[in-house]
Amino acid sequence: MDDDGSSSTPASYIRLVQHLIEKCICYSMNKEECMETLEKHANIMPVITSTVWKELEKENREFFEMYKKDRGEESSQKSPSEQAAPSKSSDDGDD
Template identity: 75%
Template sequence: MAESSTSYIRLVQHLIEACLCFNLSKEKCIEALDKHANIMPVITSTVWKELEKENKEFFHAYNKAQEDKILEMETLQKIQKKLSEASISDSK
């Protein structure tokens, strides 16, 4: 049974690593593995947390990049909104 559990955890780890290659956030990874691999979110979350403990520097940089990506998207949305509002006021 322990060998089976170990291989299952390795599978989840491998799938998480694939999610990381696609720059998925922890939440999106949990969602994807639940939907496409039928892996319970609590399992993915637990394995992710263990990977974070073992690879602190990597995950610090990864999480920072994720935050930067979110801020960049929010900034772009604000700019697009301003441009759209300017375009509407110019056409009046």
């Protein structure tokens, strides 16, 4: 009972999602764009793509830091308050 790549196992599904994420990265997509693309074209739930992406980021921290820097996204790692503040203000309407 070894996992020789049969497509019915959870591990092979995760490998498929990882492979598709790698293809999205080849097209310089960010996580959100990748989630949308895989949902639309491969019927993969965004939560699955997001989870696999996060694990890839953990395992390949240096690569993703450079990838985000090259895409101009390095500020997303700065601070959670900087990230949350702009999206919250549009909801408020207090200007």
